[in-house]
Amino acid sequence: MALAADSILTLFKLYKRRDRPPDLRSVLDVRDAASGYPQVFNVHLNSSAVSEEQAQALGLQPVSQWKAFGLCGFPGLLLIVNPFTSYAQRYWVCQALKTYPRKPNVCNIDAHDPERGDPWQDGLRTGKEDAHRPRSLLERLRWVTLGFHYNWDSKKYAAQHHSPFPTDLGKLSSCLIRTCGFPMFLPEAAIINYYRLDSTLGIHTDSSELDLTQPLLSLSFGQSAIFLLGGTRRDDPAVPLWLHSGDIMVMFGDARQRFHAVPRIVAAPGGGLPSSLLDCANCKTTDSCTFPHEATDTSGLFISAEEWDICSRYLLKNRINVTVRQVLGPGLSFPDEPIAAADCFCKNLGMDGSCHPDVVL
Numbered sequence: 001m002a003l004a005a006d007s008i009l010t011l012f013k014l015y016k017r018r019d020r021p022p023d024l025r026s027v028l029d030v031r032d033a034a035s036g037y038p039q040v041f042n043v044h045l046n047s048s049a050v051s052e053e054q055a056q057a058l059g060l061q062p063v064s065q066w067k068a069f070g071l072c073g074f075p076g077l078l079l080i081v082n083p084f085t086s087y088a089q090r091y092w093v094c095q096a097l098k099t100y101p102r103k104p105n106v107c108n109i110d111a112h113d114p115e116r117g118d119p120w121q122d123g124l125r126t127g128k129e130d131a132h133r134p135r136s137l138l139e140r141l142r143w144v145t146l147g148f149h150y151n152w153d154s155k156k157y158a159a160q161h162h163s164p165f166p167t168d169l170g171k172l173s174s175c176l177i178r179t180c181g182f183p184m185f186l187p188e189a190a191i192i193n194y195y196r197l198d199s200t201l202g203i204h205t206d207s208s209e210l211d212l213t214q215p216l217l218s219l220s221f222g223q224s225a226i227f228l229l230g231g232t233r234r235d236d237p238a239v240p241l242w243l244h245s246g247d248i249m250v251m252f253g254d255a256r257q258r259f260h261a262v263p264r265i266v267a268a269p270g271g272g273l274p275s276s277l278l279d280c281a282n283c284k285t286t287d288s289c290t291f292p293h294e295a296t297d298t299s300g301l302f303i304s305a306e307e308w309d310i311c312s313r314y315l316l317k318n319r320i321n322v323t324v325r326q327v328l329g330p331g332l333s334f335p336d337e338p339i340a341a342a343d344c345f346c347k348n349l350g351m352d353g354s355c356h357p358d359v360v361l
Contacts, residue, residue, distance in 0.1 A: 008203055008230030008238035008259050015226050015240065015263035016200055024266070027226055029242040030069040030079050043068040043078055049178040058172050059088020059301050063179050074229060074239065076255030078180055082246025082276050089246050089277055091301040093221045093311045095168065096192055096320045101141060104163040106149045108142040124313055138314070146190040148327045155208045157189060157327050159334040165190070173217055173324040180250050185214050188327045195319040197223065201262035203234065206251075211329030215252035219322040221245050222315040224266045224274065230259040245274040265319050273315055 006014075014022050030040055047063040055062055060083050067081040084092070098120040101107050109116045119137035147165035148157040165187060173187040189209075193201065206216055220243045227249070230238035236259075243249065251258070268274050303311075328334075 005237045007235045008228050008261060009234055011228050011238050011240055012200075012203060012261050012263045015228075018198075024226070027240040027242050028071075030067075031081060031242075031244075039072040040069050041072065043070045045080075045179040046181060047179070049183065050175050054175060058168075058175055059085050059091060060175070061085065066179070071239065074255060074258070076251060076253035077229060078250040078252075079241070080176075080248040080250070082244065083248065084246045084276075086277060087303075088301055089221060090308055090311065091303050092172075092219070092322075093315065093320060094303045094307050095166070096144075096221065096322060097138065097141075097311055097314060098307065100146060100166060100169075100192060101138075101144050105144055105146055106161075106163075107144045109137060109140055120310075124310060141194045143194065144192040146192070147187070148189040150189065150191055150208065157208065157210075157334065169322070169324065176248060177215060177217055177250070180215065180252070182215055182252070186326045186328075187217075187324045190322060190324045193321045193323075195223075195225070195262070195265050195321065197265050197267055197317055199262075199265055199319075203228075203230075203259050203261040205257060205259055206323070206325070207257060209325050209327045210332045210334070211326055212256050213329065214326040215250050216256060217324040218243075218249040218251070219324075220247045220249075220319065221321075222274070222277075222319040223268060223317075225262050225319055225321070226264045226266065228261045228263060229255070232257055232259070234259060244276065246276050262321075267317075271316070273312060277312075277315065 015024075015027075028037060028040070030037075045063055045066060045068050050060075050063050052062045063083075066083045069079045069081075071077050071079075082089075101119045107116075107119070109119070116137060119141055122137040124138055125134075125136050146169070147162065148159075149161045149163070150157060151161075169190065170187045173190075174185060177185040195201075222245055224245070225243045227241045227243045228238050229241065230236050238259075251260075272278075
């Protein structure tokens with residue numbers, strides 16, 4: 001099967017449309033790469049870069065068992081099919097919903113409510129959303145920034161606006177990137193996007209980091225997304241790809257400067273959770289999961305039954321994407337440009353958290 005030759009703008013409009021849902025059979029799924037996609041090729045990762053013990057501690061399968069793919073015509077693109085255990089996926093989802101939105105990390109809600117509380121503590125509302133049932137802080141989350149906080153207006157980072165990068169996410173990111181041949185990668189900033197089923201991510205490039213020689217790491221959790229990767233111009237041919245829960249994408253070199261977008265989130269069949277979040281190797285059934293797994297799970301990660309109940313209900317209608325990047329390179333420093341903390345919020349930010357094309361709508 002040949003890959004699409006349409007531009008990223010054409011494909012974005014095609015897959016975004018709601019009046020006549022598009023045919024999704026042309027979206028490439030690397031899981032089916034063995035049949036019909038000669039442009040997809042296997043990539044051998046550096047399994048010696050991460051020991052089995054290191055991988056296990058982060059909830060990852062041994063690197064030797066990972067399946068990684070590249071795509072002819074798109075050098076620098078690397079797709080790793082879900083290397084997480086089901087239990088670990090749940091842990092990282094919980095971190096993205098419970099821990100990472102806490103202050104001093106920055107989120108879209110701060111622009112309108114600087115004194116906002118903890119989104120996790122606000123929980124999820126029950127019942128149908130309407131004018132009499134306002135959304136909770138957790139439901140209003142659209143993005144969170146970690147480490148060096150991205151300025152959505154200037155599209156820059158600043159030394160003055162920084163909070164400690166989460167230790168666990170830093171270890172996970174470094175581990176994943178080492179297997180891809182980048183042992184010196186330093187996770188210094190992250191943007192977490194929270195997608196509803198009707199959300200899109202506009203066409204953009206990620207080029208704000210001062211060191212573009214290091215890769216961009218992307219982690220997907222929850223409902224599946226159609227990801228578009230084009231060229232360095234908006235009229236270059238683009239390819240539509242599936243990103244499923246647990247999948248990892250790495251963009252480096254040539255791919256680092258390519259336009260990309262997410263025109264559509266696609267719910268799992270039957271409206272439930274993706275299968276990779278249901279099939280827990282530590283449980284005897286996929287219907288429920290008993291916590292904690294102290295007897296059988298040796299990753300050291302923990303999520304309670306109550307926490308997973310909130311996370312699983314959230315994921316029924318949402319996708320979470322975590323992108324991690326290195327901002328500074330050896331010998332590099334930020335320009336001497338004073339910036340106020342308030343400047344890290346988009347001045348035209350709407351209540352839905354939307355502003356620029358590279359903000360989740």
